[in-house]
Amino acid sequence: MDKEFFLDRPTITAYKHNFRTLLAVDSIIFGFDNEELKLLIIKRDYEPELGSWSLMGGFMLEEETLEEAANRVLYNLTGLHDVYMEQIQVFSKPDRDPVERTVSVPFYSLINIEEHDKELLKHHSASWFPLKKVPKLIFDHNDIVNAAIKQLRYKTSIQPIGFELLPEKFTMRQLQKLYEAILDIELDKRNFSKKIRQLDILVKLDEKDMSSSKKGSFLYMFDKRKYKEKVADGFIFKL
Template sequence: MVEQYKQQQPYLLALDSIIFGFDGESLNVLLVKRGLEKETWSLMGGWLQPNESLEQAAARILFELTDLTNVYLEQLHTFGDPHRDPIVRTVSVAYFALVKVADYTSKLSETFQARWFSLYDLPPLLFDHADMVSLAIKHLRYKASQHPIGFELLPEKFTIPQLKKLYDAIYNTEFDKRNFSRKILSTNLLIKLDEKQKGFSKRGAYFYQVDMAKYQQLTHSFLNFIPNPDTLF
């Protein structure tokens, strides 16, 4: 048995995170500049340590790179093409994360020129990272159509128009205002506040916040926010 282990080739195991953030107008991905090639950018990532599970390593790497904890983090897919990394055989387990842009303060801005890019205007990406982003947005669209995870990208209080802009950005389309508002409010996930957003219209729009008790109950429930999302693309 031991001899069988000795005969196997060792490989590196990386963890890469597609970190999504919403700035109020567009859906963005957090990238860092890499020196391997000119003007090449990559997802944020790191290596699995001997004493860690995959989930522990993904959370640690995300914290080291963003200073954020308690972030929505979900395993996406394992990328194992033997030629994906030309330097050494590396298997990568990809995760996607949803963060509030206002909460993020980068320790890497100067060292690695970390910055947000619009999902729909990304620069050239390292290795197979473009494939990772493509798969991540497909998965995010599915999850956001069925589950209330989109709220992870919003500030604590928000208006219905702001929420609609988020879903417009996720799906790269524009939903009907009345139908969207009716559908979202029918979930009973939102608490209406006695405060309005000022400066954008004469009447102003009321702020809402998520009912966290209901959110925790319904995170894994199928709410069907966006019917048949695959038909949009």
């Protein structure tokens, strides 16, 4: 029994003798260019690993939550607020950051690839990479990206997210391409549009987008109110 009692000590020790760690948020930012999914990463202009590709990240401040920190980091890079964001598994190997132990809480976000501040991106030497061409990133950032992709696919296959990656008005075909890009599969256009229309979260507009074909294709908007109702009802959608 003594063994357990010994191991137990740290959990009942007064707070002050315990280890305190740096806590970072890392931002996995996905965008869509109507063809494929892309990831936004930066070229570090500070040590360690100056000049290497990296996720955008930042340390959690004393007075903010992790969610606030993640929003701050995303805002710093893109100028965007109120973006879809989801936390994934924490990365906590003691030696993952060579400078000092840093635990990373990653958040992935979905943004419209057209709607961000390009000056800020330039300032951070940030670039978009197709998912299949993401270079070697610092530390364990490639693992983090892979975990985020996995989580995004999983979520997308059971809940209608992904609208955040499109412009406000979009065609059925764009939406289908988005799902195909996220899930990395091909879908039948008849079945896809039937399914999506059944969800009753889109509004069909009278306008057409004439850029993709001679005939033009109808534009849709996404009915935020209905969408939120459904998600709140714990609604599950299977593609």
